[in-house]
Every structure is written in C-alpha cells, then in structure tokens.
Amino acid sequence: MATGSNYLIETVDLCKRYGDRAAVDNLNLQVEHGIVYGLLGPNGAGKTTTILMLLGLTEPTSGKAMVNGYDPSRNPLQVKSMVGYLPDNVGFYDEMTGEENLFYTAALNRIAQDEAQRRIKQALKRVGLPDAGHRKVGEYSRGMRQRLGIADVLVKDPKFIIMDEPTLGIDPEGIQELLALIKDLAKEDGRTILISSHLLHQIQQVCDKVGILVQGKLIASGTIDELEQQLVSQEHLELELKAVPGDEKLGDICAAIDGVSKITWNNDMLLLECSRDIREALVKELIAKGYCPTHLSLRGVSLDSIYLRYFHKEEKYYGQSS
Amino acid sequence: MDKAANWQDIKIDFSRVVEANKGLATVVKKEVGDHLSGKRFSILALLVFVTCLGALYIAASTIRTSAGQGELDFVFLLLFTTSGASMPFSFLSFISLLGPLIGLTLGFDAINGERDRRTLSRILSQPIYRDALINGKFIAGVIVIAIIIFGLGFLVAGLGLLITGIPPTLDELFRLIAYLTLSVIYISFWLALSILFSILFRQTSTSALAGVALWLFLAVFFTLLAGMVADGIYPVQDTSDADQVLANTRTEQLISRVSPAYLYSEAVSTIMNPEVRAMGPVLLEQAYGTLKGALSFGQSLLLIWPHVVGLIAAMLICFGLAYISFMRQEIRA
Incomplete structure (x- = not known):
C-alpha cells in the first residue's frame, strides 16, 4: 500500500474548519524521510489540529493527508502503529507507576511482555529516568513527565515521531538535554521527527527544515538557509x-x-x-x-x-x- | 456442504471482530484493575457491604421471631426481601437504592477524567480504534458491577444459610441468580448513563452531579410526579366510580414505568416473591376463584420479561448515545 512517494508526510489542500473559523486552511505540507522538521507558528496557528489530522484523531473538513502512503482517516491503525505521538503537556495515570504506564502503552501496541520489559528499561535509561520507573507518576515533576512521554514514544519504536510543543515548561538545562536526545533519535536511529513549537530559537539547532504556519496557512517552508535567502x-x-x-x-x-x-x-x-x-x-x-x-x-x-x-x-x- | 460454507463464513467474521477490537482486552484489563485497586471503589464496596450485612441481620432476626407463627415458604428468598421494624430496608431495597450509586461512581469520570489527566490523546494515538476505549471502559464497568453484585448476593446467601440452616430449593436459586443478573443490568444502565454524562460534560464534578441529580429524581421524585400527573388526568374523589379509580392507578403505573428505577424495583420484587401473580391493579372478580399458591420460576420470569427487555433497552440506548457522542467528539478540548 505504501507508495513510492518521496515524502513521509504529504498533505494536499488540507482544511479543517470549526464553524466559520478555519483552523487549518489549504495546507500543503511535505516532509521527507529521515529529517527533523520544525512546524513553527504562534499559538492557535493550527499546529495541533494539523498533527491530530495526521494521526487520524480529527477528520479533515476537506483535502487529504498521507502518512507514508496511508490516509490516516481511512487506515488509522496503520498510521498510528507507525507514528509515535508526544502530545503537548503529556499526561499519565498518576496512580500508576511510570513503568506501569509504559506497560499499558506496550500492551496497546501488542508488544509481548518480555520484549516490552526490555524496551521499557532501555527507553527509561535513554531519557534519563533509569531509577524513577517504580515511582508513581503522581510524584513526578513536569520535566520528568515530559521525559516519560518520550520514553512512552520510544517503547513503540516508531519510524516517525511527532512532538507537540516538547520544550514547553521545561527548564533550560532540560531543554538542552531534550534537544540532544531529539538529535540523537534522528541521526543515530534514523527516525523522522516532526516538532511543533512557537519558540524558534530552541528548536533551530535541531531542525533540518522548518515550516512556518500562521492562521492555518503554511507561509514558508524549507531549510533555514533557504528561508534566509527568501528574506534577504x-x-x-x-x-x-x-x-x-x-x-x-x-x-x-x-x-x-x-x-x-x-x-x-x-x-x-x-x-x-x-x-x-x-x-x-x-x-x-x-x-x-x-x-x-x-x-x-x-x-x-x-x-x-x-x-x-x-x-x-x-x-x-x-x-x-x- | 452448506453447513461447511457457513462455518467458514463465521470464522472469517470472527477474525474481523478480533481485528476491529484490537486493544479492547487491554483496555478492559487495565480499567478493571484500576477500579478494583482504587480508593473510590473500596469506600463504595464497604458501604454497600455493611448495609447489606445489616439488612441480612435484620431479615434473619425477623424471620426467626415470625418462624413459629405460621407456615413459611421460600425462607431463603425472605432473607433478601424481609425488612424489620427497626430498619425498614431489605437487601432488595438497599441494592435498588445504592446500586445506581455504584454505576455512577464507576463511570462519571470515564472520558472527561482522561481528558483532565491529558491521557486521552496519548492513548488514542496508540494503534487502537477509538471505540475500543469506550467499549473497554463500559465492559470493565459491567465486570466490576457483576463482581460486586454476585459477590454480595452469594455472600448474603451463604451467611443466611448459616444463620437459618435452611437450604435453598433449585427454584429459589434460579430466582436469586435472575435477581442478581437483573441488578447487574440495572446498574449497568446507570454506568452507561454516567459514561454519557462524562462525555457530554467537560468537568468531572458536573457529570457526577448530573448523575446524582437524575438518580434522586428517578428514585425519589418520579413516582410522586407520576401520581400527580395521574391525579390530574383522572381525578379521584370519594364518589368516583371504579373505572375512574382504575384508570388513575393504571395511568400512574404507566408513567412510573418510564423510570428504569421503578421498572427495576417492580421486576425484582416480582421475581423474588413467588406469590406475586400480577402487576398492577387486580379486580376482585379477577381474583375470585384463584387457587392460593406460588408461581414457578418460569412463570415469574415471564411476568417480568417486558421489564427485563425494557431495562436492557434503556442500558443499550444510553450506551449507544454515549458511543455516538464519543465517536463524534473532538479529541482536543
């Protein structure tokens, strides 16, 4: 079913309307395999709506989105099993431990018990929470939850990761670690990553390409150099x-x-x-x-x-x- | 030949069912675990447990005092239906009063709670269909309700057996099981309703309050309201003729039966009391010449069958509405 398209994500005139307001307006977004793409825009620009449509969690009003050749609204399971999603301000079940939360994700992805065990241990280590897995998420700090969110994505071992405002509410040191991790995930593991943010300078250092989304429209897209050229x-x-x-x-x-x-x-x-x-x-x-x-x-x-x-x-x- | 082909079809359908419900078992397992280990559940179970033991104690002592006074049929069922002078509640009335509370407690924050904790979008981005979550939550709730009700029912039965020393007949056992099953269905109706509220209202406190308000309305005020409406349509005075009185009573009953709470209490008091032969007004001429005696289990079941169907329908309608509104709702607040 996967086509020979060059793009992992391709949207064609994607629209989402809430009443009169267009949250996403004729969006034509293209993201190649293996790059880190920064979707930039002010709050309310339609970044999260776009992401939800890419995941098949929201139906587009018109237009089409394709993720690795699959239409998320027609084949949501194929898309969702391939994509790891870190929502903005990610939440967990407070009364469960970090590990239990991850086990739940693993079970929903039908990962066998011992394989899940291995992946969870590895993921927690990678995000810098090797010892916190046995503690209840209710005791976690904001930064630790964010790390657990990334571990949650890693357990799934997706080829494509979407992060919605990953740097929000984390201290500067934490942001540097997070960015280093993102870089690592892209370069070492060869995953494609889409980051949405409204804070540009933070993700500038990790993005290969950026797209600027304002009022639901993609007004510029390309490498940072290309955008500079356009500007100069x-x-x-x-x-x-x-x-x-x-x-x-x-x-x-x-x-x-x-x-x-x-x-x-x-x-x-x-x-x-x-x-x-x-x-x-x-x-x-x-x-x-x-x-x-x-x-x-x-x-x-x-x-x-x-x-x-x-x-x-x-x-x-x-x-x-x- | 034909038969073989049919089997083939069923097999294919079954695999499709499994495919369409990926993740359902995981959700059910997690939700049941959550319920059973939660504080909320422990408090509620303790409340119901204590009140039911109280009811059993009263019933047992009442039966003992009245044991010598005349023949006692269906002693085993009396354990569930007898109330005493000091406590005007039987096991039956406790369950019909507190049961809805169990259902409401298990479901009032099913969906908006996930939203509050910001787990909804994370869970739904896993490779499961959206309905696996709501189906899973409902099924888990029903399982927990069944555990509570059957556990409680058999516990009281066992203790009653020890206290009275009279074993149940097969007929009584069937009645007990039918009663408990009916209770599970009724409480599941409240579960479905509270899940619906948890989807319609964004605040968990609002959905809890809406559930409790409806519970009070249906359990307490609805029958009063039915009486008032019936009196309005067919006013009854001392001088009214029989037709008028009959019409009044029938109207009242008809309106009352709109409420699942009334439907349930009518059904369980019939199934747990074999002497009840008819529901609603019985004229003297109809009763004339009937032989005294109890109905068999099958006949009692036949009598309440419309109620059973009505309760299942109410439950399914509520869950259907919840399902549709959840599937149409935006994931994002």
Whole structure:
C-alpha cells in the first residue's frame, strides 16, 4: 500500500474548519524521510489540529493527508502503529507507576511482555529516568513527565515521531538535554521527527527544515538557509548598528548612504531599514568620518527574526482584512 | 456442504471482530484493575457491604421471631426481601437504592477524567480504534458491577444459610441468580448513563452531579410526579366510580414505568416473591376463584420479561448515545 512517494508526510489542500473559523486552511505540507522538521507558528496557528489530522484523531473538513502512503482517516491503525505521538503537556495515570504506564502503552501496541520489559528499561535509561520507573507518576515533576512521554514514544519504536510543543515548561538545562536526545533519535536511529513549537530559537539547532504556519496557512517552508535567502532578497533589510561616538551625527551620516530608507534610534542602537545590503559601504563611510562601528548585524539572520518577520507580515495582512 | 460454507463464513467474521477490537482486552484489563485497586471503589464496596450485612441481620432476626407463627415458604428468598421494624430496608431495597450509586461512581469520570489527566490523546494515538476505549471502559464497568453484585448476593446467601440452616430449593436459586443478573443490568444502565454524562460534560464534578441529580429524581421524585400527573388526568374523589379509580392507578403505573428505577424495583420484587401473580391493579372478580399458591420460576420470569427487555433497552440506548457522542467528539478540548 505504501507508495513510492518521496515524502513521509504529504498533505494536499488540507482544511479543517470549526464553524466559520478555519483552523487549518489549504495546507500543503511535505516532509521527507529521515529529517527533523520544525512546524513553527504562534499559538492557535493550527499546529495541533494539523498533527491530530495526521494521526487520524480529527477528520479533515476537506483535502487529504498521507502518512507514508496511508490516509490516516481511512487506515488509522496503520498510521498510528507507525507514528509515535508526544502530545503537548503529556499526561499519565498518576496512580500508576511510570513503568506501569509504559506497560499499558506496550500492551496497546501488542508488544509481548518480555520484549516490552526490555524496551521499557532501555527507553527509561535513554531519557534519563533509569531509577524513577517504580515511582508513581503522581510524584513526578513536569520535566520528568515530559521525559516519560518520550520514553512512552520510544517503547513503540516508531519510524516517525511527532512532538507537540516538547520544550514547553521545561527548564533550560532540560531543554538542552531534550534537544540532544531529539538529535540523537534522528541521526543515530534514523527516525523522522516532526516538532511543533512557537519558540524558534530552541528548536533551530535541531531542525533540518522548518515550516512556518500562521492562521492555518503554511507561509514558508524549507531549510533555514533557504528561508534566509527568501528574506534577504526581499524589498528591505534591517541593520542594527552601534558605533562610537554614538552622537546624533551618526544618524545623518547613515541617512546619506544610498539605499537607506528609514532610520530609528533604539536607545543607543540605530536601526536602519535599507533596500539592499549596504554593510560594506556603511562601514567604509563610518571609518572615513572617524566613527568606529562596534556592532553591526543584519536582522533576519537568526530564525527568530525570520519568524517574526513572517509573522508580522501576515499579521499586517490579516489586520487589514479583519 | 452448506453447513461447511457457513462455518467458514463465521470464522472469517470472527477474525474481523478480533481485528476491529484490537486493544479492547487491554483496555478492559487495565480499567478493571484500576477500579478494583482504587480508593473510590473500596469506600463504595464497604458501604454497600455493611448495609447489606445489616439488612441480612435484620431479615434473619425477623424471620426467626415470625418462624413459629405460621407456615413459611421460600425462607431463603425472605432473607433478601424481609425488612424489620427497626430498619425498614431489605437487601432488595438497599441494592435498588445504592446500586445506581455504584454505576455512577464507576463511570462519571470515564472520558472527561482522561481528558483532565491529558491521557486521552496519548492513548488514542496508540494503534487502537477509538471505540475500543469506550467499549473497554463500559465492559470493565459491567465486570466490576457483576463482581460486586454476585459477590454480595452469594455472600448474603451463604451467611443466611448459616444463620437459618435452611437450604435453598433449585427454584429459589434460579430466582436469586435472575435477581442478581437483573441488578447487574440495572446498574449497568446507570454506568452507561454516567459514561454519557462524562462525555457530554467537560468537568468531572458536573457529570457526577448530573448523575446524582437524575438518580434522586428517578428514585425519589418520579413516582410522586407520576401520581400527580395521574391525579390530574383522572381525578379521584370519594364518589368516583371504579373505572375512574382504575384508570388513575393504571395511568400512574404507566408513567412510573418510564423510570428504569421503578421498572427495576417492580421486576425484582416480582421475581423474588413467588406469590406475586400480577402487576398492577387486580379486580376482585379477577381474583375470585384463584387457587392460593406460588408461581414457578418460569412463570415469574415471564411476568417480568417486558421489564427485563425494557431495562436492557434503556442500558443499550444510553450506551449507544454515549458511543455516538464519543465517536463524534473532538479529541482536543
């Protein structure tokens, strides 16, 4: 049944409406085998709805989703046995121990008892909970639950993992460990991973490709480099500049340079909006005039600013229509 | 030849049934375990256990005092149906009063509890069909109810046997089993209802309250209401003729029977009392010339058969509604 498609996930004009509101609007998402894909978007952008449709837990209003050649709403069991899902803010049965919870998952996946035992031990060790398995989940901290959630996914040994907001509510150290684990799961085990998040810089380091989802629409998709290219080639760039001495004249000098369209002071930092990359010309000019640049950076190079940029653009667009 | 082909068909169907219910056994096993080890269940079982032992004690002592006064048939059944002066409750009335509470307790947080704990989406993302969860929860509930009711019934029977020293006849044993089975069906109705509430209401406290409210309404107020409605349609005064009185009584009974609680109590008091020959008003001319005597088990069962069917239907309707609303509900809050 699995087709020879290059993509593990492919959606075609996928839509989900709740009344008048479109949670997911003509989504065309493609995720290749063996990559880490970051689905980014602000809260309420339709990330979780998309994931639920991929798992067959929600029926699409129209359009189609395919996971490894299976339609989740027609063959939910094939899809669900292949996909490990870590819901956002994952929950467990508090009155059961961590191990018992995992055994339940294993039983639902029809994994034999001794095989389950082996996998659970391994999974708990891998997520850093080797000794907590015998404790009741009610005593677990938020971070431990999240780890147990990942162990729960690993017990299933899926070829494809979906994580919904995995970094939410974990301390910074925990996030680093989690990201390292995700990297490991992708590179060592060769699993495909889809991460949804609204915190870009956190998952930037592990994602091979990202898609930006705003108001149910995928407004950009590709590698981070590709997104940068798209951004740099656009009509205007933003430069951050600090220089000594940072007096008023600095602004005048910058304004005189060809290509600068707008200057704003942000405390002691200058924000230059320009129509092309003027960095070289700017530095030469400054030095010639006796100024020394101490900070110069092109906004939009970090994923965060790419995201902000796209997000703002969309917001403006929707702001006008509504 | 034909027969062989039929067998083949059945085999295929069976494997399909297994395929369609993947994970059901796992869910049932887990839920039964949860119920039996939960505090909630222990409290409830203790409550029912103590009250039923109390009822048995009263019944046994009442039987003893009245033993010399006349012939006593069906002593074994009297253990379940007799109430004393100090405690106007028999085993039968305790179960019909507290039984619904067992059903409600087992089911009121079936689905919204999973939602609260955020386990619903995790469980449903495992390779099982969505209905395996709700079917599993219902079946597990019925199993637990059967364990409680049959355990309790046979415990009281055994203790009664020790106290009175009179062994039951086969007829009495059948009646007891029929009674206990009927109780399981009735309590399962409440289980199905509370599961339905747990799907319709997002808060566990709301669904629990809704269940208790309906229980009080059906158990206490509904018969009063039926009487009032019947009096409204067919007012009865001292001067009313027989037709009017009869119509009033029949209407009241008809309305009361809408309530599964009434249906159940009518059915069990008939099956546990072989002397009951008819339900509803009996005219003197109908009773004239009848021979005194008890009905056999089969005849009693025939008398309550519509009730049995009605209770099973009520249970299935409730569960059907729960099933449909669960299948249509969004997983996400």
